[in-house]
Amino acid sequence: MREIDVDIITQNIKEMCIEVNHTLSKDMISLFQTAVEKEKSPLGKQVLNQLQENLEIAKEDRIPICQDTGMAVIFVEVGQDVHLVGGSLEDAVNQGVREGYETGYLRKSVVNDPIVRENTKDNTPAVIHYEIVEGNEVKLTIAPKGFGSENMSKVYMLKPSDGIEGVKEAVIQTVKEAGPNACPPMVIGVGIGGTFEKCAILAKKALTRDALSKSKIPYVKELEQELLNEINNLGIGPGGLGGTNTAFAVNILTYPTHIAGLPVAVNICCHVNRHISRVI
Secondary structure (H helix, E strand, C coil): CEEEEHHHHHHHHHHHHHHHHHCCCHHHHHHHHHHHHHCCCHHHHHHHHHHHHHHHHHHHHCCCCCCCCCECEEEEEEECCEEEECCCHHHHHHHHHHHHHHHCCCCCCCECCCCCCCECCCCCCCEEEEEEECCCCEEEEECCECHHHHCCCEEEEECHHHHHHHHHHHHHHHHHHHHHHHCCCEEEEEEEEECHHHHHHHHHHHCCCCCCCCCCCHHHHHHHHHHHHHHHCCCCCHHHCCCCCCEEEEEEEEEEECCCCEEEEEEEECCCCCCEEEEC
């Protein structure tokens, strides 16, 4: 049994909150460069170049890559051979978010109640998803989610008879309705299966997958590419101003489901698709 003091969790969460809001991940940097090279619209290419310039300024000057520094969404994978000591894991995670957003001068966007709407002034609480896994390590993944793109996301409760064509239609329709509001080029996370809430978590987690990677399931890999091609043929383009790059990637995760259902969630993310992971 390996002991880990929760103060270590707090320190890592703090550092990750700052880093992920200032620096784009390697997969997104690569996708940006490819998009600039392949964009056929002069205006679309200009927009992509401006976005890249913004990213460079943010990295050099240590300022947020977007003014909406998001609600902190955190996936915590805890090895079953880990003994966490020194306090509450949830308190430690939220303390890390609190310190990261205050120390990093990141915008605090969380309100304490969806109706009362009084700002908590430290961007807590985070949305935390826990998973118990094998081993003696803790993996932390942070994906701050701005609500320009979050508000464009949807959950569909399809019928089994809708099949893969129904899934395609749901994803394409969601992207069409999002248009320029989700700050394209987008990364699109799709969750298929499970239940109402499970497919939404799958879609969110799909956004944290390396956007250069492909699904290991053959039909899912084909579906990701087919959807990406169709989405980029919509002509929405960078910034919604037209072009051939409406999306950088489509990431799909699946899960077993009930014989009577076909839940599908489409979680859209803007062009920065912030995500970072560390293993402790």
